[in-house]
Amino acid sequence: MPVLRWVAWEADSLGEIIIMPHVLGPWSDLGMGAMGLRLFSTKRGMAEVMPRLAEVEADVQGLVEAHMEIMLGVRFLASEYSTGPVHGGRIDSLGLDENGSPVIVEYKRATDAGVINQGLFYLSWLMDHRDEFQHLVRDRIGAGAAGRILWSAPRVICVVGDFTRYDVHAVREHRRSIDLVRYRLYSDDHISLETVASVRGHAGAPRRRSGAGARTAAAPGRQTADRAMADLSKALDEVLLGLGDDVAAVRRKQYTAYRRLRNFVCVPPARQAKTLVYVKVDPREVDLTLGFTRDVTGLGHHGTGDLEVQLRSERDLERAGELLRLAYAGA
Structure with missing residues (x-):
């Protein structure tokens, strides 16, 4: 599904905007028919706002x-x-x-x-x-x-x-x-x-199945907690890469960034007790839960994203699913 990002200046000059489904119509000559979108302004009645190309x-x-x-x-x-x-x-x-x-x-x-x-x-x-x-x-x-x-x-x-x-x-x-x-x-x-x-560039960000920020496969005798965190990191990696074919995993020493056009999730290396996930979702639009989600706006951390999600189990990963999908859609 294509992503539509809006950037507006003096938005009140157009008023409230409604996007409605559309299959074929007057946008076809601009290559927009396949997008299935029509844009309307409700500031003065209901007027369709037609797309155009730049002059130069x-x-x-x-x-x-x-x-x-x-x-x-x-x-x-x-x-x-x-x-x-x-x-x-x-x-x-x-x-x-x-x-x-x-x-x-x-x-x-x-x-x-x-x-x-x-x-x-x-x-x-x-x-x-x-x-x-x-x-x-x-x-x-x-x-x-x-x-x-x-x-x-x-x-x-x-x-x-x-x-x-x-x-x-x-x-x-x-x-x-x-x-x-x-x-x-x-x-x-x-x-x-x-x-x-x-x-995705094959050299810079290949799909991985070893987990976001996870260490190599657990050796015999590794403590149960370490093994659980490695499994959780692998499951998180699979969930994020599975959100769409356009997701790239960009690995840095301090974190792994998952991006479309821009980052939507960053994951530092897993700790022994939990995996931290920094999500590009406005914390003010989320009901924060102690021990699970935290507003880290202005706080230093590796990667991007102002909402911290703490994962301790695959159940936590399921709870975080909607936030991950929301971040992906906004990227």
């Missing part, structure tokens, strides 16, 4: 670059970055995601058959010029971030007016992490981002 590519690029961390979970580094006279070309946007992975963002106003290959062309240049990228991160963000770049999981994000089925097939043939994101503008105040396809 630069409008989309400027909007995303100005709000990249909110929209894509990526810290903006540079725009129109030159790859030099030998390689030739300019990377639309360079960034660093929540896990320290280098990110190339390419934009097209409408459908463009070359956007994926263009992004991969620039990614190849980036992997050959790691020192240059590291200097850029140091200058823009700081030495700490520059020293924690995750080179095993670079990404390409294509923000485009529309994609074809050939584009979706093409990304599945590559070994890199590629996200195809379709944008639409509504009136002057809303933009939607829909993840059309998200492919």
